[in-house]
Amino acid sequence: MDIVSKQRRSEMMSRVRGKDTRPEMAVRRTAHSMGLRFRLHRKDLPGAPDLVFPRRHIALFVHGCFWHRHAGCRLAADPKTRPDFWVKKFQANVERDRRAIEKLEQMGWRTVVVWECETRDTETLRNLLVNRLRGPG
Numbered sequence: 001m002d003i004v005s006k007q008r009r010s011e012m013m014s015r016v017r018g019k020d021t022r023p024e025m026a027v028r029r030t031a032h033s034m035g036l037r038f039r040l041h042r043k044d045l046p047g048a049p050d051l052v053f054p055r056r057h058i059a060l061f062v063h064g065c066f067w068h069r070h071a072g073c074r075l076a077a078d079p080k081t082r083p084d085f086w087v088k089k090f091q092a093n094v095e096r097d098r099r100a101i102e103k104l105e106q107m108g109w110r111t112v113v114v115w116e117c118e119t120r121d122t123e124t125l126r127n128l129l130v131n132r133l134r135g136p137g
Contacts, residue, residue, distance in 0.1 A: 023119040024050050024062040030125050036133070045109070047100025058133060059104050060112045061097070062119070069094050070115045 019041060031038060031051065038051040038060075045052065049059035065075035069090050079086045101111045112132045119125050 019050075021062070021064065023064065023114075023116040026119040026122070026125060027051065027060070027062050027114055027129070030122060031129060034126065034129065036129075046103035046107075047097070049104070049111075053133065056133065057109055058112055059109045060114060060133075061101075062114050063097070063116065065116045067093055068097060068115075070117065073115065073117050075117055 028038075028040075028051065036053065037055075038053050040051065041048045042052045042059075045059060047059075047061065050062045051060040052058070053060070063070065065073040066077070067090075070076045101113075104111050114125075114128065114132070118128055
């Protein structure tokens with residue numbers, strides 16, 4: 001049983017965005033402050049990565065822990081209502097992510113995933129970006 005009305009739940013879900021989310025904005029701010037330059041949401045690349053570093057040939061995705069099923073994360077809790085629907089939804093999301101990453105790697109791109117829970121602390125995020133974006137370029 002849901003604790004909010006159907007109408008309220010619909011309003012809440014309609015506010016879920018695919019671009020310019022709080023975690024994505026945190027990654028963008030941090031990367032920019034580090035002097036990194038990037039392009040946003042390149043539709044010509046599989047999965048339309050959130051940030052693309054063309055010179056480094058890196059495609060970065062900022063995944064919400066809930067929607068993309070971050071294993072072991074408390075933010076990836078399972079909804080209690082309509083479990084069959086949610087299992088299918090989450091499986092489709094994870095499979096779509098896997099296909100996009102596979103295609104990008106076949107095209108010679110290096111892929112990086114930053115999870116929502118990793119964007120909460122600016123210094124931790126900065127260190128994470130340094131480590132994950134390290135390499136030639």
